[in-house]
Amino acid sequence: AQSVAQPEDQVNVAEGNPLTVKCTYSVSGNPYLFWYVQYPNRGLQFLLKYITGDNLVKGSYGFEAEFNKSQTSFHLKKPSALVSDSALYFCAVRDSAGKSTFGDGTTLTVKP
Amino acid sequence: NAGVTQTPKFRVLKTGQSMTLLCAQDMNHEYMYWYRQDPGMGLRLIHYSVGEGTTAKGEVPDGYNVSRLKKQNFLLGLESAAPSQTSVYFCASNGQGSGEQYFGPGTRLTVT
Numbered sequence: 001a002q003s004v005a006q007p008e009d010q011v012n013v014a015e016g017n018p019l020t021v022k023c024t025y026s027v028s029g030n031p032y033l034f035w036y037v038q039y040p041n042r043g044l045q046f047l048l049k050y051i052t053g054d055n056l057v058k059g060s061y062g063f064e065a066e067f068n069k070s071q072t073s074f075h076l077k078k079p080s081a082l083v084s085d086s087a088l089y090f091c092a093v094r095d096s097a098g099k100s101t102f103g104d105g106t107t108l109t110v111k112p
Numbered sequence: 113n114a115g116v117t118q119t120p121k122f123r124v125l126k127t128g129q130s131m132t133l134l135c136a137q138d139m140n141h142e143y144m145y146w147y148r149q150d151p152g153m154g155l156r157l158i159h160y161s162v163g164e165g166t167t168a169k170g171e172v173p174d175g176y177n178v179s180r181l182k183k184q185n186f187l188l189g190l191e192s193a194a195p196s197q198t199s200v201y202f203c204a205s206n207g208q209g210s211g212e213q214y215f216g217p218g219t220r221l222t223v224t
Contacts, residue, residue, distance in 0.1 A: 009152075032210050043116075043202055043215035044155075051210045090154060092213075098143050098162045099170065100213070104154035 002027040004093050006103035013081045013110055021076040021106045023091030032094040033074045035065055037087045038105075044090060050074060061085070081110045114138055118203050118216035125193045125223045133188040133219050135203030143206045144186040145170075145213065146178060148199040155202065161186055193223045 003026045013019045025031060032051055036044040048059025055067045065076045074091060091103040116137045125131055135144065142163050147155040147170075157170030159178040167178050175197060177189045186205075190197060200220050204213040 006154075034212060036213075036215075041218075043217050044204075044213070045215070046212040049210075049212055094210075098160065099168070100145060100157060100160070101171070102147075102155040102157075104152065 002101045004103035006106045010107045019078050019081045021089050023074045025093045027093050034092040035076050036090045039087050083110050086110045116214050116216040118219050122220050135186045137205040141205035141207045145204045146188045147202045195223045198223045
């Protein structure tokens, strides 16, 4: 069975500092990997995805993620955090049959 | 282009009552999903569909049924609601197996 782990419930960073939100996964076959962001009382919004190709993926709002096959990781990064980046972040994996699994989410707080 | 819409937005049920949640998408997407979101547990997949007339069980299907009679609609039914089904329900869709999901705004359901 596929699974996603987000080992940190909460990540706190100062504005202007780099941020990393961690994600590891387990899936049979080649993974489709995604990051989503959720603001309070809203649905999830897509940030970026890895399907194939370059291991460094760039997405919306200056976010990027690095796919590491050997470590089965897909960590979300941003070089300089903004207060407005504060939200709940979800990593997700999908298998070739279309079944999606999400992590439990990581709350990112960026302090001024 | 409305994207993914969900009705109703809020609902309160008594234990044992039934209801149907409607999800509609106008993007001609093949894949549709129903998730529930509970505090600290991320999103859990209830059922999903890879095309009109098809459905499949997700991680937590018990107590729910679904139908995908039309490509644009995905219905989630609760035949006999239980307090454990109190949650926020999200519908999502994507166009291809590798595509990012588009989420609806959610339905907040309380079962008393």
